[in-house]
Amino acid sequence: MDRSLAELEAIVRNRICGVCTERTVNGECGLEEPSGCALFRLFPQVAQAIQTVHSDDIGAYIEAIRHSVCTLCAEQAADGSCEPRQQVQCALDAYLLLVVEAIEEATGKTFNKQGIRPMGGPSGTHSGLSIQL
């Protein structure tokens, strides 16, 4: 099922922002700069990375995001490390399973998610997921 970028972003926003720990009681993004959220700041690349992979293996999608999104993100250091990722403060990384599920919803696919395990984040951060590659 083909979806426009706007449709895909709307589905992902609905799914992720609704559970994100940064969301305020007013339903708004509580980040100092909401436009800085990596998930949506780089959403065209996120959507493209996911849509250009044709696999039922979630690992392939994770690799595509690392390769096509994280490499463009200003937060990633030259050695490939990422402080927000390590601190569970990147919504894209922290909620990747939910992002993938939203994409599943949009495309009708079912991915093997064995490469992802739940993990509680530090207090005050996104309590999300950690990825095992």
Ligand code: SF4
């Ligand atoms: S940090 Fe990102 S995912 Fe969380 S509420 Fe803000 S825009 Fe949504």
Ligand code: SF4
């Ligand atoms: S994990 Fe780090 S490098 Fe990748 S999108 Fe998030 S903040 Fe950017």
